[in-house]
Amino acid sequence: MNGWILAAGIVLGGGGAAALWGVTTGPPARRVIAQNLTTSAVCPALLLFAQGYGRPAYVDLALLLALLGPVGTLVFARLLSGEPERERTSAWGLTWAAAALGAAVVVALCVAGGPGRAMVKLLAIGVLLIGGNLIASRALAGGFQGVRGG
Amino acid sequence: MGGGDVYDAVIVVALLLVAASATAAVVQRDPARQALVLSFSGVVLATLFTVLQAPDVGLSQLAVGSALTPLLIMLSVRKIRRRGRSKEDTR
Numbered sequence: 452m453n454g455w456i457l458a459a460g461i462v463l464g465g466g467g468a469a470a471l472w473g474v475t476t477g478p479p480a481r482r483v484i485a486q487n488l489t490t491s492a493v494c495p496a497l498l499l500f501a502q503g504y505g506r507p508a509y510v511d512l513a514l515l516l517a518l519l520g521p522v523g524t525l526v527f528a529r530l531l532s533g534e535p536e537r538e539r540t541s542a543w544g545l546t547w548a549a550a551a552l553g554a555a556v557v558v559a560l561c562v563a564g565g566p567g568r569a570m571v572k573l574l575a576i577g578v579l580l581i582g583g584n585l586i587a588s589r590a591l592a593g594g595f596q597g598v599r600g601g
Numbered sequence: 602m603g604g605g606d607v608y609d610a611v612i613v614v615a616l617l618l619v620a621a622s623a624t625a626a627v628v629q630r631d632p633a634r635q636a637l638v639l640s641f642s643g644v645v646l647a648t649l650f651t652v653l654q655a656p657d658v659g660l661s662q663l664a665v666g667s668a669l670t671p672l673l674i675m676l677s678v679r680k681i682r683r684r685g686r687s688k689e690d691t692r
Contacts, residue, residue, distance in 0.1 A: 453607045456607045457607050459611065460607065460610055463611070463614055467614075467618045467645060468618070471618065471622050471625065474625075474637050474638055475625045475629070479633070479637075482634065482637050489640070493644050493645070497648065497651060500648075500651055509651060509656050512647065512659055515663050515664060516644065516663055519667045519668045520667060523667050526671055526672045526675060527671065530675040530678075531633060
């Protein structure tokens with residue numbers, strides 16, 4: 452049981468530290484990418500905490516974050532479009548690494564939990580997390596100008 | 602290693618992240634960049650609440666901190682900048 456908490460702590464510490472460093476330094480475009488990384492790092496950590504504490508209700512936090520995280524990133528992508536520097540920035544390696552982390556955590560929790568309604572919920576969170584991550588990354592990679600349309 | 606060590610270590614990690622991100626949000630000068638760091642800080646704060654076994658508080662903090670507060674700040678920043686620009690144009 453403690454292994455889950457340990458894994459969650461490592462994911463939270465590593466991903467959180469990387470995202471904090473990215474979000475406080477560098478040009479604005481890179482900061483938005485780091486803000487997007489926050490969602491993809493903290494959401495798997497929350498799922499691991501739910502498993503580690505043995506409280507399935509904690510999964511709701513991960514669900515909410517998977518829903519609202521990409522929304523927040525799109526808010527920044529849309530409203531930062533007035534900034535003078537408009538370099539196209541994409542970090543597809545980072546995006547796929549974050550997506551792989553989310554998928555690995557969801558699969559591990561599905562294997563540990565076994566089939567049932569909880570597994571359906573976990574799979575829904577995984578799809579939301581990875582889908583939102585890809586949408587946000589695509590919006591950022593298309594340049595802030597590309598987001599203006601929709 | 603006792604069973605409680607991991608739990609305490611996770612709380613310490615979350616506390617350190619909250620302290621570092623809140624300090625970083627204060628140190629930034631540009632309001633738009635402050636909003637970015639504030640959004641990160643809100644998500645980490647929600648994680649801290651979860652680790653401290655208060656998921657209900659974490660849930661509301663997540664809803665407000667991750668999308669709503671940055672949206673309000675960014676909208677205000679944009680409006681203020683636009684107003685300043687139009688005043689310069691009329692001069």
